Amino acid sequence: MKKNKKLYVNLGLLSFFIWLLIFSYNSSKRKPEHVSELLNDFSWLRQWPKWLDLPLMKYINIVFKKLNETYGWIFEAINNFLLWQLMTLKNFLILAPWPIVVLGVAAIAYFASGKKVGTTVFVGFCTFFIGFLHPVFWSKAIETTSIMLISIFLCITFGIPVGILMSRSERIRDKILPVLDLMQTIPAFVYLIPGIMLFGLGAVPAIIATFIYAVPPLVRLTDLGIRLVDKEVTEAADAFGADQKQKLFGVQLPLALPNIMQGINQATMMALAMVVIASMIGTRGLGDEVLLGLQQLNVGRAAEAGIAIVLLAIVLDRITQSYGERLQARNMPIKKEKK
Amino acid sequence: MSKIEINNIYKIFGNEPQSVLPMVQDGATKEEVLEKTGHTVGLDNVSIKIEEGETFVCMGLSGSGKSTLIRHINRLIDPTSGDIQVDGLNVMNCNPKELIDFRRHSISMVFQRFGLFPHKTVMQNVGYGLEVQGIKKDEINIRAMEKIEAVGLTGFEHQYPSQLSGGMQQRVGLARALATDADIMLMDEAFSALDPLIRSDMQKQLMDLQAKLKKTIVFITHDLDESLKLGDHIAILNAGKLVQVGTPVEIIMNPADDYVKAFVKDVNRTKVIKAKVIMTPSNQFKDKDKSNNRIKINEEQFLEEFLSKIVCSDTTVEVVDKKGDIKGYITNKELETSLIKS
Ligand SMILES: Nc1ncnc2c1ncn2[C@@H]1O[C@H](COP(=O)(O)OP(=O)(O)O)[C@@H](O)[C@H]1O
Ligand SMILES: [Mg+2]
Numbered sequence: 118m119k120k121n122k123k124l125y126v127n128l129g130l131l132s133f134f135i136w137l138l139i140f141s142y143n144s145s146k147r148k149p150e151h152v153s154e155l156l157n158d159f160s161w162l163r164q165w166p167k168w169l170d171l172p173l174m175k176y177i178n179i180v181f182k183k184l185n186e187t188y189g190w191i192f193e194a195i196n197n198f199l200l201w202q203l204m205t206l207k208n209f210l211i212l213a214p215w216p217i218v219v220l221g222v223a224a225i226a227y228f229a230s231g232k233k234v235g236t237t238v239f240v241g242f243c244t245f246f247i248g249f250l251h252p253v254f255w256s257k258a259i260e261t262t263s264i265m266l267i268s269i270f271l272c273i274t275f276g277i278p279v280g281i282l283m284s285r286s287e288r289i290r291d292k293i294l295p296v297l298d299l300m301q302t303i304p305a306f307v308y309l310i311p312g313i314m315l316f317g318l319g320a321v322p323a324i325i326a327t328f329i330y331a332v333p334p335l336v337r338l339t340d341l342g343i344r345l346v347d348k349e350v351t352e353a354a355d356a357f358g359a360d361q362k363q364k365l366f367g368v369q370l371p372l373a374l375p376n377i378m379q380g381i382n383q384a385t386m387m388a389l390a391m392v393v394i395a396s397m398i399g400t401r402g403l404g405d406e407v408l409l410g411l412q413q414l415n416v417g418r419a420a421e422a423g424i425a426i427v428l429l430a431i432v433l434d435r436i437t438q439s440y441g442e443r444l445q446a447r448n449m450p451i452k453k454e455k456k
Numbered sequence: 457m458s459k460i461e462i463n464n465i466y467k468i469f470g471n472e473p474q475s476v477l478p479m480v481q482d483g484a485t486k487e488e489v490l491e492k493t494g495h496t497v498g499l500d501n502v503s504i505k506i507e508e509g510e511t512f513v514c515m516g517l518s519g520s521g522k523s524t525l526i527r528h529i530n531r532l533i534d535p536t537s538g539d540i541q542v543d544g545l546n547v548m549n550c551n552p553k554e555l556i557d558f559r560r561h562s563i564s565m566v567f568q569r570f571g572l573f574p575h576k577t578v579m580q581n582v583g584y585g586l587e588v589q590g591i592k593k594d595e596i597n598i599r600a601m602e603k604i605e606a607v608g609l610t611g612f613e614h615q616y617p618s619q620l621s622g623g624m625q626q627r628v629g630l631a632r633a634l635a636t637d638a639d640i641m642l643m644d645e646a647f648s649a650l651d652p653l654i655r656s657d658m659q660k661q662l663m664d665l666q667a668k669l670k671k672t673i674v675f676i677t678h679d680l681d682e683s684l685k686l687g688d689h690i691a692i693l694n695a696g697k698l699v700q701v702g703t704p705v706e707i708i709m710n711p712a713d714d715y716v717k718a719f720v721k722d723v724n725r726t727k728v729i730k731a732k733v734i735m736t737p738s739n740q741f742k743d744k745d746k747s748n749n750r751i752k753i754n755e756e757q758f759l760e761e762f763l764s765k766i767v768c769s770d771t772t773v774e775v776v777d778k779k780g781d782i783k784g785y786i787t788n789k790e791l792e793t794s795l796i797k798s
Pocket of ligand 2: 524608645
């Protein structure tokens with residue numbers, strides 16, 4: 118029975134392919150006067166014939182146009198909402214005096230790392246050096262960071278619930294895993310295309326593309342983290358009569374948190390990479406400094422901007438990573454004790 | 457009505473357990489089922505009655521289905537077929553809410569690898585069962601502290617589990633199970649992961665607690681000595697099938713098959729058998745007046761305690777009850793049959 122099913126699927130695919138060929142041929146404007154010509158004159162075998170052309174472009178354009186016409190208001194709303202969030206965050210960071218921002222970042226590192234002085238000082242200096250490299254970089258870095266933070270915020274609000282769903286049901290996991298695989302195999306800048314189509318140039322498509330690009334590892338690690346929680350521990354929660362909510366928030370999520378933090382860390386790093394790429398579509402930020410430097414054949418400027426990006430990456434990585442390490446240590450202090 | 461009744465439970469692990477069930481009911485063995493269908497038989501027609509206030513021990517080799525059986529009692533595992541009654545409540549008919557209620561108030565559990573919450577302190581762990589019931593924090597702390605004291609962990613209440621030794625961790629597990637004051641306590645190889653010395657400490661502690669609390673305990677172990685020490689009744693499982701249920705003495709004196717025999721082969725009988733079990737009752741004892749060398753022994757004493765006094769001498773033991781009335785006699789002859797048989 119299984120064999121038969123496969124055969125039918127293949128036959129179906131084959132007829133679809135043939136239909137595609139005929140359909141493309143018919144809708145092509147450059148086809149010969151009559152089909153019989155193809156059998157008399159075989160020159161079309163030498164060079165790819167003009168009529169052998171799938172009219173995908175046309176239909177995608179139609180779909181996007183329809184989408185924009187009918188659901189435009191939705192995209193508009195999303196656009197405005199994200200833009201408003203972004204502006205609020207960005208303005209806050211830009212208007213604040215820079216020494217306070219540097220100290221603020223160091224303070225976050227201090228608490229995230231569990232009051233490790235080394236990490237705090239290191240992160241503080243890295244932050245300082247971003248502006249120190251070139252005064253312009255300061256506001257550009259803030260712009261980059263703001264876009265990233267909004268994307269990460271989106272990743273967390275969507276990625277973690279999806280990860281939780283996946284950990285609960287084999288069926289949902291089997292459906293979502295291929296989608297995640299696809300999201301990770303497609304080259305990053307491809308995500309910019311639908312974004313631009315729907316939202317135009319600027320920061321919002323960058324946020325959307327960054328979100329799509331960065332969310333898979335977070336979803337995966339949330340799912341994995343929950344499934345890796347010791348079976349006896351979840352059984353204990355069940356055995357004492359915890360309901361689903363108590364089990365999830367009281368036991369599973371806290372114990373999966375080190376893995377979820379790892380996911381947030383990875384998502385952050387990927388988001389940074391994406392935001393840099395997004396400068397290609399006119400998103401302002403550190404990425405466009407690199408681009409400018411290269412366009413002006415000013416290697417020094419491009420390199421400086423590159424270093425600033427690395428510094429930003431280090432700052433973000435240290436903060437998220439050290440927080441994850443601290444959670445890990447709390448759940449398994451044995452390793453820590455035996456020094 | 458027994459406290460816990462398990463009736464004709466079958467549990468088959470795999471994708472389509474229902475379709476495999478008839479085959480198992482027709483008597484196919486675990487190996488046959490695995491080979492033909494890829495399904496694992498966890499339990500094969502197990503029925504057990506457990507009385508209120510007793511310690512019921514389930515014993516068997518690893519993989520014989522002990523954990524599967526005990527998890528049916530609080531329905532952490534659903535049976536493929538069969539039903540379970542606890543206190544007259546048919547657990548199989550419970551809806552999710554009733555099941556949660558049942559688990560919160562009537563039954564608690566201790567786990568082999570402790571199953572403690574690593575992100576909670578000892579106090580929070582012990583209070584977990586109360587926390588999920590929605591009890592106020594002050595009251596939880598008071599009641600948790602009581603149980604922490606009962607298991608002798610005072611002073612450690614703000615530590616995390618991983619800062620404690622194995623034995624102490626399992627005390628936390630025990631205290632957590634006691635904290636909800638449920639009548640029934642399930643213990644899945646609760647002491648198997650502990651060192652021998654700590655293990656006998658824990659056994660003693662459990663027996664002391666049980667003497668006071670009189671819970672119904674279902675205790676799982678693969679260790680015969682442990683089951684003899686703790687159990688009022690012992691059930692022996694082999695490859696998902698129940699092979700024998702009985703008191704420790706019944707199991708030792710009359711093992712049902714080779715599997716049980718292999719278990720009891722090396723047991724030190726003198727530690728298990730009581731005087732009253734092997735004595736010849738006074739009305740059947742022929743040569744009452746023959747020997748002159750006599751000692752009195754209480755009927756509840758273990759063989760071990762008086763063995764040295766009679767072996768290799770022609771002393772006759774008079775077995776007496778609490779009041780001092782003679783119930784029976786033990787001579788070298790009775791000793792011989794009880795120690796050498798099978
Ligand atoms: N979730 C499961 N899926 C498949 N097989 C299982 C599962 N749980 C237990 N089994 C099988 O059921 C049998 C009994 O297991 P278990 O009850 O854990 O044995 P024990 O506790 O006596 O060591 C074993 O053969 C085991 O492989
Ligand atoms: Mg087991």
